[in-house]
Amino acid sequence: MPNIEAAFAANGFFFMLCNTFAGTLSPKPVTPGWRWLYNISPLFYLGEGVTVDVLQDLPFRCKESEISIFYLANGTSCGQYAQDFLKVAT
Numbered sequence: 852m853p854n855i856e857a858a859f860a861a862n863g864f865f866f867m868l869c870n871t872f873a874g875t876l877s878p879k880p881v882t883p884g885w886r887w888l889y890n891i892s893p894l895f896y897l898g899e900g901v902t903v904d905v906l907q908d909l910p911f912r913c914k915e916s917e918i919s920i921f922y923l924a925n926g927t928s929c930g931q932y933a934q935d936f937l938k939v940a941t
Contacts (some may be wrong), residue, residue, distance in 0.1 A: 869894045880938065 869892045871877060877888055887894050923932050930937075 868888070879889060889910075921932070923929065
């Protein structure tokens with residue numbers, strides 16, 4: 852028969868599982884077998900919504916030292932050149 856202690860234990864486990872797969876502790880590329888948990892995690896959507904609300908219309912200014920300039924090899928696009936970096940960075 853369920854009781855309050857069992858509910859606390861189950862809630863703690865559920866919260867830990869949701870928090871682990873909310874994208875804060877482990878991004879999607881790190882957890883390829885568990886990507887479906889992002890879709891069911893309420894904390895993922897909470898974090899995404901709060902981030903969008905906070906960062907919306909926020910001015911984004913880079914310093915000159917933060918801008919990277921790279922030269923492409925002939926026949927490649929920016930996407931092809933930086934593809935491996937973007938997979939890890941996003």
